[in-house]
Amino acid sequence: MTELNLTQREVADMSGLSQVTIHKLISGKVKGTTKILELSKALQCSPERLLYGIDPIKRDPVQNASYMGMLDAWDDSTTLGEDEVELPFYTEVQLAAGNGIIAVNENRGPKLRFSKSTLRNQKVDPLAAVCVKVAGNSMEPVLPNNTTVGIDTATKNIIDGKMYAINHDGMLRIKLLYKLPGNGIRVRSYNQDEYPDEIYPGDQAKVITVIGKIFWYSVLL
Structure with a gap:
């Protein structure tokens, strides 16, 4: 979550997920597809930005x-x-x-x-x-x-x-x-x-x- 200038604790508080879950998602230990969707809602960004570090418009002509x-x-x-x-x-x-x-x-x-x-x-x-x-x-x-x-x-x-x-x-x-x-x-x-x-x-x-x-x-x- 470095790009968003947020600590893992802050992200956990915003999303309602545990800090352990946030750490596992960031480290790649778990993919947690459903958790990614919850996280993207809390951070108000696209799921693709969390998954791939890039917005859909930059990754693919398919656009939101x-x-x-x-x-x-x-x-x-x-x-x-x-x-x-x-x-x-x-x-x-x-x-x-x-x-x-x-x-x-x-x-x-x-x-x-x-x-x-x-x-x-x-x-x-x-x-x-x-x-x-x-x-x-x-x-x-x-x-x-x-x-x-x-x-x-x-x-x-x-x-x-x-x-x-x-x-x-x-x-x-x-x-x-x-x-x-x-x-x-x-x-x-x-x-x-x-x-x-x-x-x-x-x-x-x-x-x-x-x-x-x-x-x-x-x-x-």
Whole structure:
């Protein structure tokens, strides 16, 4: 916690964790994924800064809402600004037979608005972008349960270490992907304590279809 100019005792008092736990986290003796999330809330900084010593915007093009501009829920009665566009927001989704996403119910609920310039800067075509909710704890602490992510369905090429939405044999998953020799794929979660890497050689990797690249996520702590 040197970068924040705080002693281990001060960090323990702020977070409600014991000083022993703080020492173990700093020394790397325990990873404590759930504790990292608690600690980041107390220190009002991103979990990635604690895990990697760097903010998400510097580590990866995937950016938090504070860097992406305004995010708002709206309905058909809300007027869009000149620089705004609406994106479908699926709180419950299922995968189509192919490689797309369809809503369990008709998408008549709230949508999310983004500025056109923001999407243009990220090279995202609004017609190819959708937003969904993340379920589960496999991507904690970066993507806690119920985090909203934006998917660019026009970008399917795998760049090692980037985050993607995938159709894994009929299951929608948000994961870090890595290419392996022979057209294999390594699937990685942020929560490595509970979800170790999954290795799929060439033939086995055929059950995985890339839906699109994650271009944005929003976390409410």
